Amino acid sequence: MNRTVLLLGTVVTAFAALSAWAALAVGYLGIFAAGLANPGALQILVDLVILCALAIVWLVGDARRRGLNPWPWVAITLLAGSFGPLLYLLRREWAGPAPAGGPAQA
Numbered sequence: 001m002n003r004t005v006l007l008l009g010t011v012v013t014a015f016a017a018l019s020a021w022a023a024l025a026v027g028y029l030g031i032f033a034a035g036l037a038n039p040g041a042l043q044i045l046v047d048l049v050i051l052c053a054l055a056i057v058w059l060v061g062d063a064r065r066r067g068l069n070p071w072p073w074v075a076i077t078l079l080a081g082s083f084g085p086l087l088y089l090l091r092r093e094w095a096g097p098a099p100a101g102g103p104a105q106a
Helices: 001-028 029-035 039-066 071-080 083-095
Strands: none
Touching: 001 039, 001 071, 001 083, 029 039, 039 071, 039 083
């Protein structure tokens, strides 16, 4: 196991624990309601939505270059935010380097 996979796995695990704790404390919709609680929280929520949109654009292009299906990761990003790009990065590491001459055969 290389260091990148270990680091990504650690981040995903820690973020999953934090997300589970938050969801248990306030519910899935409560996480979003907290983002609407005041202007500061709304700014953070909008910032994260913009970042997830940019991550989706990058993810789709990168996955296509590597011959991977991007749509499961896009769906995860739309439903669970940062988990989509984080899990895609793990999958990308397991798939190996991008081919030099075009998309890989899946």
